[in-house]
Amino acid sequence: xxxxxxxxxxxxxxxxxxxxxxxxxxxxxxxxxxxxxxxxxxxxxxxxxxxxxxxxxxxxxxxxxxxxxxxxxxxxxxxxxxxxxxxxxxxxxxxxxxxxxxxxxxxxxxxxxxxxx
Amino acid sequence: xxxxxxxxxxxxxxxxxxxxxxxxxxxxxxxxxxxxxxxxxxxxxxxxxxxxxxxxxxxxxxxxxxxxxxxxxxxxxxxxxxxxxxxxxxxxxxxxxxxxxxxxxxxxxxxxxxxxxxxxxxxxxxxxxxxxxxxxxxxxxxxxxxx
Numbered sequence: 001x002x003x004x005x006x007x008x009x010x011x012x013x014x015x016x017x018x019x020x021x022x023x024x025x026x027x028x029x030x031x032x033x034x035x036x037x038x039x040x041x042x043x044x045x046x047x048x049x050x051x052x053x054x055x056x057x058x059x060x061x062x063x064x065x066x067x068x069x070x071x072x073x074x075x076x077x078x079x080x081x082x083x084x085x086x087x088x089x090x091x092x093x094x095x096x097x098x099x100x101x102x103x104x105x106x107x108x109x110x111x112x113x114x115x116x117x
Numbered sequence: 118x119x120x121x122x123x124x125x126x127x128x129x130x131x132x133x134x135x136x137x138x139x140x141x142x143x144x145x146x147x148x149x150x151x152x153x154x155x156x157x158x159x160x161x162x163x164x165x166x167x168x169x170x171x172x173x174x175x176x177x178x179x180x181x182x183x184x185x186x187x188x189x190x191x192x193x194x195x196x197x198x199x200x201x202x203x204x205x206x207x208x209x210x211x212x213x214x215x216x217x218x219x220x221x222x223x224x225x226x227x228x229x230x231x232x233x234x235x236x237x238x239x240x241x242x243x244x245x246x247x248x249x250x251x252x253x254x255x256x257x258x259x260x261x262x263x264x
Binding site: 054055060088092 | 133155
């Protein structure tokens with residue numbers, strides 16, 4: 001599967017490479033939700049820096065995970081870099097709801113500061 | 118050069134990538150910018166997902182896709198023989214989804230309309246739906262770093 005999972009503290013970093021369409025969104029949802037059930041995850045960081053395409057299934061994936069995470073008092077962060085996904089994220093208004101970062105380090109720093117700061 | 122192509126494929130989500138890659142190859146002689154290419158791929162994804170998820174509603178059917186180019190203008194036609202759309206105006210509205218219980222964002226047609234130059238929907242309940250999209254490929258001034 002074209003995705004990597006990393007857990008840093010209470011944050012889940014989910015990196016998707018290539019194309020995020022309906023097919024990939026369903027697989028990602030199952031994988032993430034399984035981890036959310038088993039682990040004490042507060043925040044989800046979506047790393048889209050190696051994403052080459054995203055359609056509206058990606059929007060559904062992000063909003064769906066946000067609904068779970070907000071009940072845990074956490075947040076969803078987006079790492080976008082120069083991904084072509086930026087256009088659709090901006091168009092759908094998600095860039096106004098979620099904080100977006102250029103690289104993963106910046107997102108991880110922001111989450112840690114929020115927890116410990 | 119004017120060109121034409123047509124394929125038919127099974128209504129399964131794996132074939133969304135097939136549809137995207139097919140059109141990407143077809144349009145590549147027009148040397149689209151990366152942004153135009155991403156717009157086209159995303160719009161095809163939305164249209165094909167609609168056929169699979171809404172048209173056939175998980176049942177297996179065939180999706181037909183054809184495309185032609187006239188100079189720098191690309192036209193893509195995507196058809197399913199599924200349930201059809203009850204109310205096209207409603208389906209076009211941003212955030213409207215006929216499946217609110219799922220994680221559908223209701224942004225499909227809105228995305229197609231923003232990313233393509235024109236989107237036409239022809240649908241008949243019980244017969245199926247055809248989406249016709251066009252896009253004028255812009256002159257590519259990007260410097261290739263492919264080597």
